[in-house]
Amino acid sequence: MADAYPFHLRTILAASKKRSQAASFTVSEPRRGYAYVQAVGTDVPLLWDVSFAFTRAEAPVFRLWFKLNTQSGLKEFTLPIRTEFGLVTYTCRFLSDKLMDTGEAGNVFTYSATIMARAEVIPDEYLVAADLIVGLPQWEEYRRILDLVMTQEMPV
Numbered sequence: 001m002a003d004a005y006p007f008h009l010r011t012i013l014a015a016s017k018k019r020s021q022a023a024s025f026t027v028s029e030p031r032r033g034y035a036y037v038q039a040v041g042t043d044v045p046l047l048w049d050v051s052f053a054f055t056r057a058e059a060p061v062f063r064l065w066f067k068l069n070t071q072s073g074l075k076e077f078t079l080p081i082r083t084e085f086g087l088v089t090y091t092c093r094f095l096s097d098k099l100m101d102t103g104e105a106g107n108v109f110t111y112s113a114t115i116m117a118r119a120e121v122i123p124d125e126y127l128v129a130a131d132l133i134v135g136l137p138q139w140e141e142y143r144r145i146l147d148l149v150m151t152q153e154m155p156v
Contacts, residue, residue, distance in 0.1 A: 002076040003069040012050040020047045046117040059109040090117040
């Protein structure tokens with residue numbers, strides 16, 4: 001089981017978080033004829049270039065957690081990450097390239113790394129309502145009304 005990121009420490013800085021994901025398919029380009037697509041898997045990992053910023057008092061806590069709980073980046077851990085769906089907990093691991101670049105400016109310590117999550121996590125409540133979300137223009141405006149209808153008028 002993966003260790004949890006310490007709940008009392010700040011999570012990654014949203015302003016410096018960058019996500020990338022490889023395609024779950026390949027495109028074959030024959031010499032003649034139309035190109036075709038072939039699936040290569042469904043569990044495609046997500047990669048984030050992340051930065052952490054800590055005060056002088058928080059930095060030792062983070063470094064000790066990194067050293068002991070992740071065995072200097074070797075073991076997986078769970079980390080809440082803000083996405084389009086809100087704060088979602090991912091199972092992550094640090095990647096060896098660019099592992100823990102460190103900076104110090106006054107009383108602020110910054111750490112940069114690349115982390116990998118096993119796969120994209122979409123919360124169940126979004127998957128259940130996917131047809132409505134995709135089909136309604138300005139679905140966000142109807143969220144409260146839809147919630148009332150689905151939970152009070154049409155309970156499962």
